[in-house]
Amino acid sequence: MLKELHVRMKDIPKQDRPRERLINKGASHLSDQELLAIVIGSGTREESVHDLAIRLYQHFDGIELLREATLEELVQLKGIGEVKAVSILAAIELGNRMGRFKKTDRYVIRCPEDGANYVMEDMRLLKQEHFICLFLDTKNQVIHQQTIFIGSLNASISHPREIFREAIKRSCASIVCLHNHPSGVRLYS
CATH class of the missing domain: 1.10.150.20 (5' to 3' exonuclease, C-terminal subdomain)
Incomplete structure (x- = not known):
């Protein structure tokens, strides 16, 4: 056998x-x-x-x-x-x-105000500075939103490495970077 x-x-x-x-x-x-x-x-x-x-x-x-x-x-x-x-x-x-799975219609960023309007409702009541990036495709449609860094009441420090890592991962064509001012004071340099 x-x-x-x-x-x-x-x-x-x-x-x-x-x-x-x-x-x-x-x-x-x-x-x-x-x-x-x-x-x-x-x-x-x-x-x-x-x-x-x-x-x-x-x-x-x-x-x-x-x-x-x-x-x-x-x-x-x-x-x-x-x-x-x-x-x-x-x-x-x-x-x-x-x-x-079908991608839904995505929000299009045509000007700076479009970017601000996209995140304003979520960011307006935050008590700390948040540095947020919107990652866009070739048609300027938002494909991803990510908080890159959460800072203090009046400072938010981020490194380009963190931004570009996510941009490369998402194969995005453009990036819009935004942050809030919970203190109400805007500093310009």
């Missing part, structure tokens, strides 16, 4: 494991089965997580039918308990929501 040989994840060189490949190369470099293996998390005593992911993928003839799987259908597969089934369904739902 021949015994099947199952490759365990710890027997695979570290750089070839799905998690490490995702970290080093990005999620787009992984197969559907490898992504499933990451979502599932672990295999069983008899089957590695990679083999379990392949079997799950084949059972549903790929991701299209897996997308429609129910909790009951998933737990019927050997090695997929309720916890793993819930993780799979949560990942599928998250993917579905991302696919349906």
Whole structure:
């Protein structure tokens, strides 16, 4: 009688494991089965997580039918308990929501007053100085607002590094920087 040989994840060189490949190369470099293996998390005593992911993928003839799987259908597969089934369904739902996500109409900054009006209601009653940046796309639409620094009653110190880090992360085309004067005194230099 021949015994099947199952490759365990710890027997695979570290750089070839799905998690490490995702970290080093990005999620787009992984197969559907490898992504499933990451979502599932672990295999069983008899089957590695990679083999379990392949079997799950084949059972549903790929991701299209897996997308429609129910909790009951998933737990019927050997090695997929309720916890793993819930993780799979949560990942599928998250993917579905991302696919349906539509950007809403965004506020457009055409002049300095537009920027002030965008934040005025939120900033007018603050008791400390806040340094806020609006990050804009190529159409001058606000794509993100972030408080970069909260200061004292009459001072707010910020570093360009903090502003540009967020600007690069958001791939913005323009930045509008604003701050309030809770003391009511405006100093000009």
